[in-house]
Amino acid sequence: MTLSRAFSLNLLVVALMFGIFANAHADSFLEIERLMKQGRNAQALEQADKYLAGNPKDAQARFLKGLILTEMNRSDEAIVVFQKLTEDYPELPEPYNNLAVIYAQQKQYEKAKQALEAAIRTHPAYATAHENLGDVYARMASQAYDKALQIDSSNTSAQSKLSMIRNLVGVRVAQAKPATNAEPKVAVAKPPQAEPATPAVAAPPVAKPASPKPAPPKPAPEPRDTIADVTKAVQSWAVAWSKKDVKAYLAHYANDFAIPGGGSRADWEAERTDRIDKPGAINISIGELKVTPESADKATARFRQHYRSATFKSSSVKTLVLVSQDGRWLIQQERIGR
Numbered sequence: 001m002t003l004s005r006a007f008s009l010n011l012l013v014v015a016l017m018f019g020i021f022a023n024a025h026a027d028s029f030l031e032i033e034r035l036m037k038q039g040r041n042a043q044a045l046e047q048a049d050k051y052l053a054g055n056p057k058d059a060q061a062r063f064l065k066g067l068i069l070t071e072m073n074r075s076d077e078a079i080v081v082f083q084k085l086t087e088d089y090p091e092l093p094e095p096y097n098n099l100a101v102i103y104a105q106q107k108q109y110e111k112a113k114q115a116l117e118a119a120i121r122t123h124p125a126y127a128t129a130h131e132n133l134g135d136v137y138a139r140m141a142s143q144a145y146d147k148a149l150q151i152d153s154s155n156t157s158a159q160s161k162l163s164m165i166r167n168l169v170g171v172r173v174a175q176a177k178p179a180t181n182a183e184p185k186v187a188v189a190k191p192p193q194a195e196p197a198t199p200a201v202a203a204p205p206v207a208k209p210a211s212p213k214p215a216p217p218k219p220a221p222e223p224r225d226t227i228a229d230v231t232k233a234v235q236s237w238a239v240a241w242s243k244k245d246v247k248a249y250l251a252h253y254a255n256d257f258a259i260p261g262g263g264s265r266a267d268w269e270a271e272r273t274d275r276i277d278k279p280g281a282i283n284i285s286i287g288e289l290k291v292t293p294e295s296a297d298k299a300t301a302r303f304r305q306h307y308r309s310a311t312f313k314s315s316s317v318k319t320l321v322l323v324s325q326d327g328r329w330l331i332q333q334e335r336i337g338r
Contacts, residue, residue, distance in 0.1 A: 032064060041072045059089055060313070066098060075102050086118070091275070092314075093119040093126045100129075104136055109143070112136045124260030124268075125335050226293040230322055233329035234291075234301050238284045246273050254323055254330035283308045297324040298332075 028051050035044035048065040055061060066081035079102055085095035096119035103112035113136050119129040148155055233252065240248035250269055259268045276282075289303040298321070305318045321333035 029060070029064065032068075036068060036071065041068050044068050045072070057088075059085065059092070063095065066095070070098070070102060075106065078102055091122055093123040093129060096122065097126070097129050097132065100132060100136070104132075104139070109136050109140045113140070120261060123336070124263070127335060226299055227291040230291045230293075230299045230301055230329050231289060233322060234286060234289065234303065234320065237331065238286050238305075241276065241284045242282060244276050244282065246276050249276065252331055254325055254332045257331060258333045260334070280310050298322070299329070 028047070032044045032047045032051075035041070035047065045065065045068045048061060048068060052058065052061050052065065062081055062085055066078045066085070069075075069078035069081060079099060082095045082099045082102070085092065086099065089095070096115045100112040100115035100119070103109070103115060113133065116129050116133040116136065119126055120133065123129075237249065237252040240252065250272065257265070259265060283306075285306045285308075287304045287306060289301060292300045292302075294300060301320045301322060303318060305316055307314045307316075316336055319333075319335050320331050322329045323332045324330075
């Protein structure tokens, strides 16, 4: 896969994650997408400009225009579009990511790094940005080792490190990865097994009683019960978020919740509180929910999350890993994508 092809895939897939088609003007966007798939980018751009003439603040249409310009190799114009989106919608990670893709294409790795770091600050669970940042770091390291070898070609340490990087990431170095639906494997905890009872042993002159058998493990709940309970928990989480009830929203997260980006629980809660408390009504709805029981006390919920406020609409796939604790299903992991 060439560098430009990898970036192209990334931009298109991110567009779908951004929820371009989840608004009242889906027909216009579907027509633009059809033209893009046919390679008729000039006509697609014309349609996008025509729509934006009457809807200049539409974030989804502007994002799509940036994609078209990127496909047409009009990178400088695409940068302007994505940069303006980051200014108007600083809470969105996708425009930052796509800016980084273009900067990396141009070998402006420092700018790419800064854009990806901004994307991650905006949404710490944005896996694509984390992976792209790793690739950018790898390219920057490769350049540094190359420079060291230009100065001192006998530097065996630099030679070894450069070789290690190239062997480690191969052709993936500096290529922005497409956002796929691949998911990390989650180890499924097996229900505990009862140990065999210790047989009774007679000890003269008085026989010792048999050791009591350990209590048998609790039977796993019926899958349909787990599915119903997890579904109820996910819907309750979305309702608390929509009502901007921060206390109830945070109560849906387990004590061992995996903080995106590895920060502290306190910092994460403060960040979520600040974001949810911003002025203006919001609505979060859940669609295409599928719950998969993993064990007696663990399940995975995958769904499409629709977010709407007065100024922005989006639709993205989300995965929650929930665990049963003290009779409640709580969120242990949260990520965008499957």
